Amino acid sequence: MRVDQESGLRERVLVGWRHRGALRVLLAPAALLFGLAVRLRGAAYRFGLFRTHAVDVPIVSIGNLTVGGTGKTPFALWLAERLCARGYRPAIVTRGYGGVLKGRVVMVGNGSELSEDVSEVGDEAVLLAERAGVPVVCGADRVAAAQKAASTNEVDLIVLDDGFQHRRLGRSMDIVLVDGRAGFGNGGLLPAGPLREPLAALRRADAVVVTKTREPADVGARVSAAVPGVPVFTAGFAPSAVIHYEDGETMVRPLGTIVGRKIVTVSAIADPTSFYELLGDLEVQPIDVLEYPDHHDFDQADWQQISKVAHAADLIVCTEKDLVKLRRFPFARGRLVALRLELRMPADEEADLLSLLARRTA
Structure with missing residues (x-):
């Protein structure tokens, strides 16, 4: 196996995040500060200090609670396909990780034709535009991107890629994906663990989908115990x-x-x-x-x-x-x-x- 230096460091961090070991103890003070910032931000949205913006069509957000891949891109493709089959006219909004858009919002593809290069919008946006068969809009400002998508001819629903923590944009439904192999790792918040938010944040979810495992019972049970009443589904690739x-x-x-x-x-x-x-x-x-x-x-x-x-x-x-x-x-x-x-x-x-x-x- 040949791994570049950055990937090697990433692998060591991922291993540390899987266990309640020295890494979690060493980085606990930083995780406490991160957790405080996350809770203060959440409170600001709950009490109206931070504004949530709406657009003219429903938004379904696909996100996760942890750092790392849970399968959001293939899930977004699957969902867009199922929505089209049921008569919806969806668009996908994505941030454009790996691109260089800065403050611009662009239509990556109109459902039949690609109009942006991968160097500009990143790999996920291009893959979505080539595969989904629906309009794909890309921009770091998800509110502006959603507004652009909603103004596109006949779009009646937006699939928001990686939107669970992006609370500035209102949504009708939050679907949270959980990696069934890794689960929630050592249970620590960044940087001591893989969690972007405390496990209790799953209370905001309308549905949790456990992915990437043939035996999702353990993770599903943990989700159900943490947030009773949130429906848990399973999916594999x-x-x-x-x-x-x-x-x-x-x-x-x-x-x-x-x-x-x-x-x-x-x-x-x-x-x-x-x-x-x-x-x-x-x-x-x-x-x-x-x-x-x-x-x-x-x-x-x-x-x-x-x-x-x-x-x-x-x-x-x-x-x-x-x-x-x-x-x-x-x-x-x-x-x-x-x-x-x-x-x-x-x-x-x-x-x-x-x-x-x-x-x-x-």
């Missing part, structure tokens, strides 16, 4: 296809494309563990692994490193989020593919969640 980019078009191949091949994996996501697990389910074992920080902006030195490491490999396999950044490099031609994932939720739970959404947004 499964590989559905292998994709690659050719002449400006996304091409879809069967999963068997990577089975039995010599591969090198490249990832720049918060926690690549589930990526490796999904490859393992396909009985695919990489001959080498390259990890970079989440939302990493790949440059010429990176592609030269990747080319060197992968010289003996048949294929370079990455996540779909990383493909939108890597496909412009020379090594991508004929060798770079991505694992496409789909979210799967039990049919009865899906029906209950979408019924709850319909009531909250009516």
Whole structure:
């Protein structure tokens, strides 16, 4: 495994956050200060000292309580697809992590055509715009972005990506995702643990979805104990296809494309563990692994490193989020593919969640 220096530090922090060890004790004073700031901010919203802004259409927020990937992007894609199938005309609003928009708000795609580059808006925004088939608006100012989305022709509902802590923008429903493997780690607030807010903040949620695990009972039980009455759902991710980019078009191949091949994996996501697990389910074992920080902006030195490491490999396999950044490099031609994932939720739970959404947004 080859990991750059920043990714190595991230891995050590993630390990520390999983256990009630020295890291939590060492950083406890900083966590107390962070917790105080979070509680004061929450109180300011509850008592009206900070204003919450509304737009003309309902907003469904998808967020999490912890730092790190819980599957918000594939969940947003899944939800947009389900909403369209039920006659809604949704748009997605996202911040644009990894981009350089600064104060601008832009339409990344109108549902059929991409209008912004990944270097401007970041990997998640481009992936959403290419996959969702609905308008995607990007901007650090989520209120302005939501207003722009609401003014788009025929949009009648907004899916807000990573919005649980963004309380300045009002919403009709909060869906909080929890990583079923990592749970809430050591239970500490940042920087002593992975929590952005205390566990009690889940009282604001209208639904909790436990992701990335085949046995979510433990985490689900902990959520139910912490916030009785908040419905808990379960969802998993499964590989559905292998994709690659050719002449400006996304091409879809069967999963068997990577089975039995010599591969090198490249990832720049918060926690690549589930990526490796999904490859393992396909009985695919990489001959080498390259990890970079989440939302990493790949440059010429990176592609030269990747080319060197992968010289003996048949294929370079990455996540779909990383493909939108890597496909412009020379090594991508004929060798770079991505694992496409789909979210799967039990049919009865899906029906209950979408019924709850319909009531909250009516």
